[in-house]
């Protein structure tokens with residue numbers, strides 16, 4: 001009944017974990033879910049208020065524009081200028097997205113012919129692969145490993161693969177490894193992309209979730225980046241707005257336009273009231289972001305200490321709300337953790353085969369719950 005391309009979609013490991021979690025809950029276990037990459041904190045009230053006001057205005061009840069309201073795109077451009085020192089032409093170099101996942105899922109349609117290669121890190125956010133598969137391209141996995149600080153080694157990509165490569169996804173601060181990239185890595189990517197005519201898509205969803213004074217860069221800060229690539233960004237993680245579905249694609253105007261053409265044919269834009277609320281988020285006070293990072297940092301420290309105490313060799317990440325912990329066998333570890341302690345953590349293989357040997361903990365639960373999880377783990381032989 002289903003089309004053949006459906007067979008190639010990656011197995012959805014997370015659905016199985018959900019089943020196991022539900023089974024535990026049915027048994028009466030108080031499950032601590034450190035599996036989900038979705039902030040538990042609410043959207044700041046001034047943003048919610050802006051939505052309510054905008055939702056009441058009938059002007060916002062019609063079809064939105066395909067590209068996003070100019071005022072929203074200007075707010076994005078201003079935010080990029082203030083935050084990263086990157087100058088964007090709001091009219092040509094910024095496009096509204098219905099969350100960055102939407103942009104990632106559609107970008108390959110605009111640039112990848114059937115059989116052409118897309119470079120995507122492994123482990124990685126699963127949508128890079130599905131985007132490629134829907135466009136009937138071929139994924140070439142770039143292993144990201146601890147010994148290379150979870151950065152792909154571009155020289156290791158075989159020459160024949162490079163020749164067929166059309167597009168490349170990168171993502172720092174990284175999900176699931178929580179790794180960060182130095183600007184020199186982005187420079188390397190720009191050089192590589194220029195030489196081989198590859199469209200670069202940098203996913204910067206976690207640029208604002210950082211700790212210990214670290215400030216994540218934009219890919220677009222690097223000389224030449226605007227010629228080869230775009231950056232997918234979103235308000236989801238920055239302002240606890242995952243449910244709102246609002247993001248942006250920024251960068252090279254031709255690439256932005258290509259994605260825009262695909263979108264014109266499949267969706268009708270983001271609700272204007274949400275764009276008004278997003279303008280409030282981007283242009284309003286930013287202390288809510290710093291406060292959230294403070295909360296995550298306290299949780300990170302508690303979890304990292306707990307995991308270290310039980311013998312895992314974890315380092316405190318500088319960004320994202322994940323802790324990527326090395327274990328022997330990730331499936332066995334996760335199963336044991338759920339079975340014996342009622343704790344959900346995601347096995348690394350869920351993000352690609354090179355995720356074997358790791359589990360991902362999301363610190364999207366209260367400090368009390370994280371301390372409780374640490375206590376439960378202490379008694380275990382993992």
Ligand SMILES: *Cc1c(COP(=O)(O)O)cnc(C)c1O
Nearest residue numbers: 099100101125175205234236247
């Ligand atoms: C959460 C996430 C996204 C998508 O977020 P949206 O809500 O669709 O904007 C994109 N990339 C990575 C790596 C993520 O973790």
